[in-house]
Structures are given as structure tokens and as C-alpha cells.
Amino acid sequence: MKANIHLITGGQRSGKSAFAEQVTLGLTNTPIYLATSKKWDEEHNERIALHQARREECWTTVEEPIDIHQQDFSGQVVLLDCITLWLTNIFDEVSYDKEKALQKAKEIWNTLIQQDCTLVVVSNEIGLGGISMNKASRQFTDIHGLINQYLAKQAQKVTFVVSGLPMTVKE
Template identity: 90%
Template structure:
């Protein structure tokens, strides 16, 4: 592994993306925003627009719904937002096969972190709530938790954001 990783996690609307953007801008005047979201519907498009409006012109946006490792980020500061949407795309690509999704995600992630770059990585903590009645949702929650653990173990720093307040988990 060559990448320097700061993993930022928290609940939906916890302030984790805004925090990650602030951290990224402290590290670079010309950061890269690695966007993993597909545009699904009007409500989701509005969420994407809010993120875009918040970012200044100094950001370069790279869209990669699945193949996050295929761009050369050597020497760059990259904000990857977010693991949850990236995993959603992978889970869909492999027709909701839990083992295939986990393997594919680990392979792509491992290829990405071979690059000598700084990665600020945003993810959700989706397993903090109730257990879904839907099998695919439960499997996705499992995969997501495992990938979060996989990334956090490799990260040099981990921050958990609650109600807009960052808490250092790993330094």
C-alpha cells in the first residue's frame, strides 16, 4: 500500500462529507473529487447538486461509479465520496451476490491504494439502526460493514462524524 488514507464515516446527513471536504482543502489547493454516485432519480439528483454547489471551482471532479482505481492519482489529494454508493453500484453489477460483491470491492480497493496519493474516503455507518426485513438489504449492510472494516484497518486515520462533530477514532 502506498496511499495515505483518512477514512471518514458517520450516519446519513451527519456532516461527514462537509468535514471531509474541509480536510481535503486543508491538504490541497487543487483537490480531486472522486464521485461514485449514479443519478437514479430526481431526489437523488438534488442531493448530488447540493454537493456540487458546495464545492469551489478549485475541485476537479472524476466520476467513477465502480472502477475507482482506473485513474492515475499519483501525487494527488483525492476525496472519494462515497463508499456506500460505490458498493451499491457493485452490488447491482453482480446481481446482488454477496460474495462476488465483497470480492470485487476488495480487489478494486486494493488496486486503488497501490497509488502514491492521499485519499480522504467518505462512508456511511448503515448498520447502526434496525435490521431490515429484506434479504438483499441485510446482505448489503453486511458487505458494507465488512468493507468499512477493511478500509479502516488500512487507514492511517479514521474519523467518525456525529451531528456535525468529528471524533477521532484512529490517529
């Protein structure tokens, strides 16, 4: 692994993306925003627009829903936002096969982190609430938790954001 990784995790609307943007801008004047979201519906498009409006002109945006490892980020500082949507895209692509999704995500991630770059990575903590009655949702929550653990072990730094307040978990 060559990448320097800072994993920033938290709940939905916890302030993790805004915090990740501040961290990234503290590291470079020429940040790259690696956006993994597909445009699912109008409400989701509004969320995307809020993220875009918050970013200054210095950001270069790369949109890639799955193959994040195919970009050359050598020597760059990249904000990857977010693992949850990236994993959703993979889970959908492999027809909700838990094992295939986990394997594909790890393969892509392992290739990405071979690059000599700095990655500020945003991910949700979706397993903190109740257990879904839907099998696919439970499987996704399982995969997501396993991927978060996998990333956290490799990260040099991990921050958990709660109510807009960052808490250092690993440094």
C-alpha cells in the same frame, strides 16, 4: 500500500462529506473529487446538486461509479465520496451476490491504494439502526460493514462524524 488514507464515516446527513471537504482543502489547493454516485432519481439528483454547489472552483471532479482504481491519482489528494454508493453500484452489477460484491470491492480497493496519493474517503455507517426485513438489504449492510472494517484497518486515520461533530477514532 502506498496511499495515505483518512476514512471519514458517519450516518446519513451527519456532516461527514462537508467535513471531508474541509480536510481535503486543508491538504491541497488542487483537490480531486472522486464521485461514485449514479443519478438514481430526481431526489438523488438534488442531493448531488447540493454537494456540487458546496464545492469551490478549485475542485476537479472525476465521476466513476465502479472502476475507481483505473484513474491515475499519483501525487494527488483525492476525496472519494462515497464508499456506500460505490458499493451499491458493485452490488447491483453482480446481481446482489454478496461474496462476488465483497471480492470485487476488495480487488478494486487494493489496486487503488497501490497509488502514491492521499485518499480522504467518505463512508456511511449503515449498520447502526434496525435490521431490514429484506434479504438483499441485510446482505448489503453486512458487506458494507465488512468493507468499512477493511478500509479502517488500512487507514492511517479514521474519523466518525456525529451531528456535524468529528470524533477521532484512529490516528
